[in-house]
Amino acid sequence: MSVISIAAPRRAAALGLALGVLPVTDTLADPLIAVVSQQAAAVTLIDAGAAAKVAEIAVPGVPAGLAVTPDGRRLYITHPDLGLVSRLDVASREVEARFHVGQEPFGIAVIEDGRSLLVSDWSDDALIRVDARHGHETGRVAVGRSPAGLVVDMVAGYAYVADRESHQVSAVDLARMTRKAAIPTGKAPFALALSPAGDRLYVANVQSGDLSVIDTGPLKEIDRFKVGLMPYGVATTSDGSRILVTNQQSGTLAIVDAATHAILGRPKLGSYLEGVVAFGPGRAAAVAWAEDSVLIIDVGKDRVTARIPVGAGPRSLAVMPRRWEPGVRGDMLNP
Amino acid sequence: MLRRMMLAVALVLAGLAPLAAHGPTPQRAEERVTIAASPDKVWALLASFGAIGDWHPLVKKVSATGGNAAGAERVLTLEKGEITEGLDEIDPAERRLSYRLGKENAEAFPVSFYTAAIEVKPSGGGSEVVWDARFYRADTTNEPPEGRDDAAAIAAMTDFIKQGLEGLRSKAGGQ
Numbered sequence: 483m484s485v486i487s488i489a490a491p492r493r494a495a496a497l498g499l500a501l502g503v504l505p506v507t508d509t510l511a512d513p514l515i516a517v518v519s520q521q522a523a524a525v526t527l528i529d530a531g532a533a534a535k536v537a538e539i540a541v542p543g544v545p546a547g548l549a550v551t552p553d554g555r556r557l558y559i560t561h562p563d564l565g566l567v568s569r570l571d572v573a574s575r576e577v578e579a580r581f582h583v584g585q586e587p588f589g590i591a592v593i594e595d596g597r598s599l600l601v602s603d604w605s606d607d608a609l610i611r612v613d614a615r616h617g618h619e620t621g622r623v624a625v626g627r628s629p630a631g632l633v634v635d636m637v638a639g640y641a642y643v644a645d646r647e648s649h650q651v652s653a654v655d656l657a658r659m660t661r662k663a664a665i666p667t668g669k670a671p672f673a674l675a676l677s678p679a680g681d682r683l684y685v686a687n688v689q690s691g692d693l694s695v696i697d698t699g700p701l702k703e704i705d706r707f708k709v710g711l712m713p714y715g716v717a718t719t720s721d722g723s724r725i726l727v728t729n730q731q732s733g734t735l736a737i738v739d740a741a742t743h744a745i746l747g748r749p750k751l752g753s754y755l756e757g758v759v760a761f762g763p764g765r766a767a768a769v770a771w772a773e774d775s776v777l778i779i780d781v782g783k784d785r786v787t788a789r790i791p792v793g794a795g796p797r798s799l800a801v802m803p804r805r806w807e808p809g810v811r812g813d814m815l816n817p
Numbered sequence: 818m819l820r821r822m823m824l825a826v827a828l829v830l831a832g833l834a835p836l837a838a839h840g841p842t843p844q845r846a847e848e849r850v851t852i853a854a855s856p857d858k859v860w861a862l863l864a865s866f867g868a869i870g871d872w873h874p875l876v877k878k879v880s881a882t883g884g885n886a887a888g889a890e891r892v893l894t895l896e897k898g899e900i901t902e903g904l905d906e907i908d909p910a911e912r913r914l915s916y917r918l919g920k921e922n923a924e925a926f927p928v929s930f931y932t933a934a935i936e937v938k939p940s941g942g943g944s945e946v947v948w949d950a951r952f953y954r955a956d957t958t959n960e961p962p963e964g965r966d967d968a969a970a971i972a973a974m975t976d977f978i979k980q981g982l983e984g985l986r987s988k989a990g991g992q
Contacts, residue, residue, distance in 0.1 A: 520842055544842050563842060563959055586959060605958070711905050711915070712932065730951075731905060731915050731932050754951055772845060772949055795845070 514802040515759065515767050516557055517776055518545040522793025525557060525570060526776075527802075530761060533778050533788030539575045542568050547589050547632075547798055551596040551614075554803040558599055558614070562586040567601060567617060572802070581617025584610050589632030591641065593656065600656075602629035602643050609643050609654055621659040625652040633674040633683070638698065642683055644671040651685055651694075653701050663701040667694040673715050673757075677740065678722040686713035686727055693727055693736075695743065707743055709736040715758035715798075717766060724781060728755035728768050735768065737781060749784040752777055757798035769796040844967055846974040847949040850982040854989035856937045856944045860912040862988060863935055863946075866904050867891050872988035873981045890919060898925030905932075912937040923955035926977070927969045933978075946985060948978045 512531025519526065523543050527536040545568075547560040557570040560583075567587055569579040584603035587610075591600045598620065601610045609629060611621035626645025629652070634641045641654040645664070651671060653663040668687030671694065675684045685694040687706075691713060695705040710729030717726045718740065725738040729748075733755055737747045752770030755777075760766045766779040770789075774796060778788040852859055862872055866889050867881025876893050883889030889904040901920035908914070915934040923929065931952035938945045952974055956965035963969070 521845075546842070565959065731917070731934075753949070771843070772847065772951065795843075 513761050514554070515761070515776070515799055516548060516550060516802055517757075517769065517792050517796050517799040518548050518559060519774070519793030519796045520544050520546065521795030524793035525559065526792040526796075527572070528767070528776060528790055528792075530765070530767060530778060533790055535790060535792070537575050538793060539570060539577075541570065541577055542566055542580060545797075547587075548800050549590045549592045549599070550800045550802050551592050552803055553596070556596070557800070557802075558590055558592060560587040560590050560601065562588050562604055567599065567612070569614075579617075581612075583612055583617055583619070584608065589630055589643065591632050591634045593634055593636060593641075600632060600634065600641055602632050604628055604630065607645075609641060609652070611656075611659060623654055623659045623661055625654070625661060626650050626664060630672045631674040631686075633676050635676055635680045635698070638680055640698070642674055642676070642696075644674050644685060646670050646672055646688075649687075651683065651696065653698075665696055665701055665703055667696075667703060668692045668706055673713070675716040675718050675725070677718050678720060682740070684716050684718065684725050684727075686716040688712050688714060688730075691729075693725070693738070705743055709738065709745065710734050710748060714756045715768065717758045717760045719760045719764060719766075719781060720762065724760075724764075726758050726760060726766050726768075726781065728758045730754050730756055730771070733770075735766075735779065735784075737784070747784045751779065751786050752789075756796070759799050759801050761801050767799060767801075769799060771796060842967070843951050843953055844971050844974070845949070845951055846971060846978055847947065848975065848978045848982055849945060849947045850986055851940055851943060851945050852986045852989050853943040856912055856939050859944045859946060859985065859989045860909070860937045862985060863912075863914060863937065864907060864909065866907070866914070866916075869893065869981075872984045874984045875977055875980050895925045898922045900926050918952075921955075923965060927955040927965055927973050929953045929955050929957055931974065944989075946982060948982060950974050950978065 515528045517526045525539045542561050544563040545559045549558050559568045567583045568577050571578045583601050585606045586604040587601045588604040589602035609623050625643050626648030628647040629643045630646045631644040639656045643652045651665045655662050667685050668690035670689035671685045672688045673686040683696040693709045694703050697704045709727045711731035713727045714730040715728035727736040733753050734748045734750050753772035756769045756771050758768040764781045768777050776790045777786045780787050866885045870876045870879040878894035881891040892901050900922050902916050903919045904916050906915045913936040918931045931950050933950035935948045954967045954970040
C-alpha cells in the first residue's frame with residue numbers, strides 16, 4: 483500500500499498453512515482496517531466484513547503514514563508537518579505516546595516484533611530506526627531524495643524505500659543498517675508492495691504512470707509497464723496472483739496479472755484513489771481521497787461493494803492483524 | 818563576474834525546485850455550478866483545451882500546443898505571471914477532462930503542484946459542472962511563510978475555480 487507496510491503477508495501466509503486453522507466464516511476472516519485522515523487528524527477503524535465504522539480516533543495533526551504491530555494492539559502514525567510519530571493504543575482508542583523523529587517522518591514500518599520502528603524522513607533523505615517504546619534513534623542510513631513508501635521483508639532482513647525524487651528504490655540491510663543497492667525505477671516512485679513470497683517488489687511510479695517490478699534476489703528491475711495516471715497505491719492479493727494499483731488522477735484501479743503483467747481490468751471506482759490494501763480471498767480496500775471514503779472492492783468482479791465515510795482527507799490504510807486469531811495472540815511486544 | 822554568479826545562483830535554485838515540489842500534505846478544492854445550456858454546449862467550450870482564455874476571467878492570454886488530445890499543453894498568462902498545464906485525459910463520452918500543473922510559478926499562483934478535473938453532467942434541462950483539484954502549497958517545508966502556505970493555496974485555487982465556473986456560465990449562456 484502507500485506509505486506504510488509491515489512484513490505480514492509472507493509471515494501470515496506461512497502461519498496459516500502451518501497451523502491449518504485459517505478462520506472459515508466471512509465474519510472471522512474479515513480484518514479490521516485502519517485509515518488515516520489528514521485534514522480531519524483522525525484514524526478510523528473499519529470492520530471490513532460488516533463494512534462499518536468501528537471507531538474514529540483523534541490523533542495529532544496531519545497524520546500521513548501508519549503501521550500496525552504484529553499483534554494488532556498498537557498503531558504508529560507519522561505526522562510529517564509536526565516532525566512526530568504517535569502511538570495509538572487500539573483497545574483504549576487513545577494516543578498513548580508521541581515522540582519526535584527526524585525532520586519530516588513519512589513512511590513507517592514496525593520491525594523486530596514491535597520493538598523498533600523504521601521511518602523514512604522526507605526532508606532529511608534518510609531511513610531512521612527508533613525504539614518503539616520511547617522513539618530514541620538507534621540507527622540511520624542515508625537513502626535517496628524524498629523517501630516516501632516503505633516496505634519490510636523481515637524474513638530476508640531488508641527494507642525497501644521509494645526515493646521519490648531520486649527515481650529509485652533503496653534496499654537496506656536491516657542487520658547492518660547499510661544500503662545494499664539503489665535500484666533505478668520509473669519517475670517519482672511513491673508506493674511499494676512486496677509479493678507474498680517476498681521475491682518481487684512492486685513500485686508505483688507517480689509521474690511516469692508505470693509500475694516497476696523488481697526481482698529481490700539480484701535487486702534488479704525486471705519489468706516496467708504503464709498502469710495509468712498518477713499511480714499512488716499498490717498492493718498484492720493474499721495469494722499473490724494479482725497486483726492492484728490505484729491511479730489517482732483517473733480514479734481507476736488497475737488489476738494486473740502478477741504472472742504475465744497483463745492488465746486484466748481498469749474500472750473507475752472513485753475520485754482520487756490513493757492507498758490500497760488487499761485482504762481475504764480477492765478483496766481490497768482503497769481510499770477515495772476526494773470523497774472522504776474507503777471503498778471495499780470485490781477484485782474478481784471489478785466493483786465496489788461498500789463505501790464507508792471517514793474523516794476528511796484519507797490517505798493511507800493498513801490491515802490490522804486480529805488478536806484472536808491462532809498464533810498471533812501472544813503478548814510479546816507490549817512496550 | 819557578478820552576472821555569472823547570479824546565473825550560478827539561479828541554476829542552483831532551479832535545481833532545488835523539484836525537491837520541494839511535492840510535500841506530503843495535499844489540499845482540495847471542489848466547486849460546482851449549474852448552467853442552463855446543454856451539456857454538449859458546455860463541454861464544447863471545455864474540450865477546447867487551448868481556449869480557456871475565451872471564458873476564464875483570470876486568464877489574460879493562452880498559448881497552446883497539441884490540440885485537444887492527451888499530451889496537449891497550454892501556457893496561461895495570469896495577472897502575475899505564467900503557469901503551464903498539461904492535458905492528461907479527455908473523455909467526450911463522460912464529458913470529463915483532467916489536467917496537471919506542468920511548470921509551477923508560485924509568484925503567479927501560490928501552488929507547487931496540482932491535478933484537476935472538470936466534468937459536465939446533465940442536470941434538469943441544462944448542465945451541472947463539477948471542477949475539483951488536488952494540490953500542494955507553494956512552500957512545502959514545515960514552516961511556510963504567509964502567502965505560500967496551505968491557506969494561500971486553498972484560497973487561490975478556490976478563487977480560480979469559482980471565477981472560472983462563473984465565466985463558463987456567462988460564456989455558455991443561460992442563467
